[in-house]
Amino acid sequence: MLVVDDELDITELITLYLQREGYTVHTADNGEDALRIAETLIPDLIVLDMNLGKMDGIEVCRSLRSGACADVPIVFLSCKSEDRDIIRGLSEGGDDYITKPFSPGQLVARIQAHIRRRRTRERNGEDAAAVLSFPGLEIDFRTLEVRLNGDKVALSAKEFELLSVLARQPNRVFPLEELYRRVWQSDSMGDTRTLMVHVSNLRKKMESDPARPRWVQTVRGFGYRFSPGTPGDD
Structure with a gap:
């Protein structure tokens, strides 16, 4: 696990909660160190602060998504x-977005849901x-690949999972709560905007006319x- 934040008290708080759950935690307080550690260790998950100063979280995320941590x-x-x-x-490659101040317990629960889902996918090969x-x-x-009219569509891990859940049961209407629970593996609905943004990103990549x-x-x-x-009209 890698926690990246330039506020030491936040890093220490998250580390404490994660270690209580048995996770090994590595930390970084800037983007350059975060990339070096991530590319070396390939962590199970990365908690990434958006505001890191010289190299912000968005830049770090873009670099991670183009390297060995593309699916982390x-x-x-x-x-x-x-x-x-x-x-x-979320559009730049984040799987989840949590605003400060936050509940450490809720953050850990969300982290566990992401890791559980990833490990289940790896174990069962979907x-x-x-x-x-x-x-x-x-x-x-x-191969965890999607092809549209013969062309490969580059989806993020969460976009692939979202499409998979929906496509396994064509024409079935999934309530927001159930869809969030299945994709994010969490009993808590969290922020509906997270789900809506991923749907929007998925449409932009797959639809010739995202409005229909x-x-x-x-x-x-x-x-x-x-x-x-x-x-259909959306």
């Missing part, structure tokens, strides 16, 4: 709670022999569904 879950910490800040963090095929779309759980999505559609007042049929 990243949980952003930030004192910024505006929609545009959350959207930016049904290693399974391939879901729809007209123009293929989801391969052996073919694949991941909104059922207003209920949640989302995967539709292998025709586009």
